Amino acid sequence: MNLSPARLDRFARHIVLPEIGGAGQVTLARKHVALVGIGGIGSPVLQYLAAAGIGQFTLIDDDTVDVRNLQRQTIFTGRDIGHGKATSARRWLANFDDALEVTLSDRRIEAGNAQAAIAGVDLVLDGTDNFATRLAVSDACVAQGIPLLSAAIGRFQGQVGAFAGHLPDQPCYRCFVGDAFDAEDCDTCAEDGVLGAMAGWVGSLAAMQAVRVLLVGAATFGDPQWGRLHLMDGLKPGMRTLTIAKDPACSGCGATA
Template sequence: MPLSPTQLERHARHIVLPEIGGVGVAQLSAAHVVLVGMGGIGCPALQYLAGAGIGRLTLIDDDTVDLSNLQRQTLFTPADVGEPKAAVAARWVRAFDPELAVTAVPERITPANAADLLTGSDVILDGTDNFATRLLVSDTATTLQIPLVSAAIGRFQGQIGTFRGWLPDGPCYRCFVGDAFDAEDCDTCAEQGVLGAMVGLIGSFAAMEVVRALTGFGEDACGKLHLFDGLKPLWRTLKIAKDPECKACGTGDPAA
């Protein structure tokens, strides 16, 4: 579908990039991206994905805005405290660009609804804060053959990876963390803290990886894990190997 005059002007700085161009902007406009988690990572990621003109956005989060969120979740204001994060974020999208289609899902993603919520998307961005949800999203993305950008933060550290576990040489998130789980005494963001600017950095990087997955600019990021240490500061990139015995994308027993 040809770009409208408004889109041509609004996205001119992307159009002049040879690696994206008008074709890439059209791809972004036709894309459907699901964001799981509208917290510290989801807020900046959503801002840059909406800015890139992602045509359809689905926002999944069952949490409500808390005053302590405002230190890093910059979409929200004191007036939003107590409201569903997904609904507030969707309202922001509609004000930012009325041409974008956005759906708020103010509920928790579970094994019972994951496939329904994620089916039909072109890329999934997971910014949740626990292994159980991350593994559920990853396993579902692998089954549905949908690229997954997974991002996480803690204190002064952050990580971003792109996964296509259904490919012969493509690892999934479970290949990276194994059968991880959240122990009852697992440290939380509230207990350990997190630098507010870190979530902006990692969320923006995650948005860039979603755009990369949709348009194909630059090098393929599949199976690469980018690690940032804010104390040094230092970036490192690791290559994740596919686990042949992975329960989700290998020969391992899913019921084990």
């Protein structure tokens, strides 16, 4: 695959980085990323990954745009209110870069359809707001052998973690949270509130980590940081990192899974 002169010009600031280079940019153009949830986290992720030259996206979200989303979901405008988020996101992508391939899904992700929704992608990035969906996505990633980036936000706190539970020595997201959260019982932004700029910080870091994962083996920037969870505090501000161990008894990726 060769990049056209127009694409070389568009991504010139990436290509001059020795950690990415021309080979890395071509690799990004070949990659397929699934975004599960196109909200406060998914919006900046989509913007920065599209700007990075990811060649193909699958956009998964069953929600519609609400006026209360506009405080943090930066790809939407007042004209999108009442329209599906996946459809509106595709419209944003078409205006930004019509060379990108886009597949939509407006079905809610559940255990029964998660594997089909992400089949064939190179990376899944989950920015949803409930544990039932997150665990269904994690289990599907393990089953399909697909790496997962999980990003979450609440009030002034955020987290981004990279998981590869399909690998024998690496944890999955279920190793981190366990089985007790297989229900839609977590707090929401509507209940607790969220700072819009905090969503941007978390989404930007998630996009950075996605580029790392996608460039493994193709550029020196490609350190996937499997099992590393970055915790972000917008009040201090600051960030610290935890290492998540693989749980041998995990029902998602353990020996008896």
